[in-house]
Amino acid sequence: MTATSIFVNLPTADLARSKAFYEGLGFSINPMFTDENAACVVLDENIYFMVLTREYLGTFTDKQIVDPKTHAQTSIAFTRDSRDEVDAVMAKGLAAGGTEPREAQDYGFMYSRDLEDPDGNILGFLYMEPTAVEQGPDAYLAGQGAESSAPTA
Template sequence: MARKIFVNLPIADMQRSRAFFEALGFSFNPQFTNEQGACMVISEDIYAMLLVHPFFQTFTAKRIADARESAQVLLCLSCDSRGEVDALMARALAAGATEPRPAQDHGFMYYRAFDDLDGHGWELMHMDMAAAPGTPPAAA
């Protein structure tokens, strides 16, 4: 069985957060979604659990950081093309995200970043591994 990842994110408003991520094209697994938490499907093996603050707090004794004031993690999603990066970024901005910095173009790697409605940092990246520095030439 493939290992799966479930990233747990504290959110302020379930309805608002779900609408935001649905506008980006993500779906939710209804089996693990209710008013306290929502299982957002990113891929077959990657999920984000959106948990309202009081419910998130039941999993930790630590204070929930305000993602608008401090960074605890940056979530990076790979995209199949530069066009997909730009299209997903456009949907995020139209749904209310903010863009904390300009696009970065390193030739072999192109990425953009947005902060979601709760301030969590997301990066969208396309990488051409064949053009990456240090990639050995193709065997003759």
Template sequence: MSQIAFVNLPVTDLSRARSFYAALGFSFDERFSDDRAACVVVSEHIFLMLLTRERFAEFTPRPIGDPARATSVLLALSRSSREEVDAFMAAGLRAGGTDNDMIQDHGFMYARSISDPDGNVLEPAWMDVTAYERSLGDELNSAIDA
């Protein structure tokens, strides 16, 4: 089985970044953290590496983008309810994040968008897969009836 081992994010202030992700309720794996990196434990299988820009540069020969100026990645993080999406946003805003004013509400899916203090974009999202599958069936039935 393949899985993403780490999602690496460049940060300008590691202490500030740690505080932000801690405020979202995430823990840290200190075995993979030091004064240039912090390993954020999102779940049993999802880890974010917050890397100082200098440390991040050691992993790529290309210039490092500035997430405060241009978006390269959107990290969608599942939540178990609409309320958890809103709670995630509230915690992130209190910790210095920026609301990107991007709300998706399709009934069966609800997502929002927040940038961390460095501009990395997180999208807390909830989806009722059963309701989504039902909506696909309804669309198919409507197309057949037409």
């Protein structure tokens, strides 16, 4: 069985600006799947962003394409290996033209920060304590002598 690849389609009002932003985060652009309507942003060998002009994205659906500056349709989160790596990718994203819409969230077992690309698409970067991944947040925090501050659905 081959590995599943993930292609996330994101709308943009300015394709050149989006390409520069994602390259600023350290991702590459696959020129074979990039033209005046879309850019293929390579996150790793199985994860890709297709940054599409709003008009072109509209050809894939009969639904209205929301403006990510004013409406959240999705939030995509990526893990990092440490809090420092979360802060480092955020620094790159802010330097590349992104914004941080809210302060860092520290739940004791998980540290996360949100980054909005120049179009307003939300990217989350987080670090979770490995023991919390294995035990669950409540058990991890109980072992630390703390109460759970985990977000609830």
